[in-house]
Amino acid sequence: MxxxxxxxxxxxxxxxxxxxxxxxxxxxxxxxxxxxxxxxxxxxxxxxxxxxxxxxxxxxxxxxxxxxxxxxxxxxxxxxxxxxxxxxxxxxxxxxxxxxxxxxxxxxxxxxxxxxxxxxxxxxxxxxxxxxxxxxxxxxxRAANRELLESNLIDNLTGLGNRRYLEQRLQSMLRYAHEREGAVCTVLLAVDHFRRINDEYGHDCGDEVLAGVALRLRNSVRPTDVVARYGSDTFAVAALHAEPGHAYAHQVDRLVQAVSAPAYHTDKGDVTLSASLGAHVYRHGAIHAPLSDVLHGAEQNLAAARQAGRGRAVCT
The missing domain is CATH 3.40.50.2300 (Response regulator)
Known part of the structure; x- marks a missing residue:
């Protein structure tokens, strides 16, 4: 004791x-x-x-x-x-x-x-x-953020890594899965109709919401997973899994739910939102795919999810 x-x-x-x-x-x-x-x-x-x-x-x-x-x-x-x-x-x-x-x-x-x-x-x-x-x-x-700032790899608004940081980490994950074992799940998550939030509440409020989304994503994944800001209203999560058959089991729904509810408390009041998600999985044993193909696959799935409506997810 x-x-x-x-x-x-x-x-x-x-x-x-x-x-x-x-x-x-x-x-x-x-x-x-x-x-x-x-x-x-x-x-x-x-x-x-x-x-x-x-x-x-x-x-x-x-x-x-x-x-x-x-x-x-x-x-x-x-x-x-x-x-x-x-x-x-x-x-x-x-x-x-x-x-x-x-x-x-x-x-x-x-x-x-x-x-x-x-x-x-x-x-x-x-x-x-x-x-x-x-x-x-x-x-x-703080040490990680200092390293990111020194390497120009951090997104100043959210404190997450930026797209360049994601690509560096994702490349290492893909190499590991290809040469050794496991699978890499690449998730792109976008806030639905984010422009409407900016138009209705203002850009300062929109920034608060994006910072809130970043925090919820970081708290919803494992410490070893990579969370980055991919675009103006889009975030990325990259995860290396030991079991290829369960690369994104339960993860997709958890991320969508974590980001969408509850409402975000801002200086302009509570803001509710939904998010769409596209995920692409590379598994050990598959033909080696370059980083650009993996990201393109996730982008295509995200586009399909957004076209299907709010709060949807498409995974391959």
Whole structure:
């Protein structure tokens, strides 16, 4: 249960630190560091991050809330989040609202009940894991966007890769499927009658909708799938599948549904739309098709879908 957490206990009373450490060891936590002051905690975290910090509120020198502010500032500088539990006496409970306003994640009353200690530390570990997971994802996206910008491969409006980026990634997928295994599904998805949205709500609203479509597409596919802006109202999804027979099973309907509903909330009000989709699949073992043929196949299927009406999909 969370034994991998890095925990720091800080209290100016040695006995209090020892009791807390003993309780955590019984719960299965192993990476526990002890500190007698806030300054010592800051030195520790500068050497190695902590997932959870349990700090006494009242300490000589730097008190618990002052340490909290220093930890938050240091965490911000190094893109990390340490969950912070304040260790307090009962007569300090009236001040806990202020502590929460200043960023504390949880608190414990002295002396800590073993079950309460287990619950608070477990919860704090989850908070830290959530924040740090989001920070890692955000940093990865920023790094990817920097790379795209440097290579002129990003669409400035949506933050997705542009058509040039799609073609580079799709070419690699097709080569892999041809030489090794699997199948590549190339999807083109277009917002139906997008010009009407611009005419009725304005181009700023239209841009909001396109950014919303991009976000929904990105959230509807696997992290390894490629999502790009293909044209003014058209997006592309390229996916490499291990099973050639299931290259676009369930994916097409999911994409159309994700983009079409619910309504998009914009500064001009809610905007509803539908989307048409054309997909082309290249499977391992088929005659090698150049990139232009694959894209042309998806474009033809998209045109057939749009001609058939709103919200249609054609796949081959």
């Amino acid at each position: 969370g034994q991998a957490l890095s925990i720091i206990i800080v209290d100016d009373m040695q006995f209090s630190r020892a009791v807390m450490r003993s309780g955590l060891l019984k719960l299965g936590y192993e990476d526990i560091r002890l500190a007698a002051s806030g300054e010592e905690v800051l030195r520790m975290t500068s050497e190695r991050y902590a997932d959870v910090i349990i700090a006494d509120w009242v300490m000589p020198g730097m008190n618990g809330l002052e340490l909290l502010e220093a930890v938050r500032q240091a965490d911000q500088e190094r893109d990390w989040y340490s969950a912070f539990i304040l260790f307090t006496a009962k007569d300090e409970q009236h001040a806990m609202l202020e502590a929460f306003r200043r960023g504390v994640d949880d608190y414990l009353i002295k002396p800590a009940d073993p079950d309460e200690l287990a619950a608070r530390v477990y919860g704090a570990g989850r908070v830290a894991a959530l924040h740090n997971g989001l920070l890692q994802t955000s940093n990865a996206l």
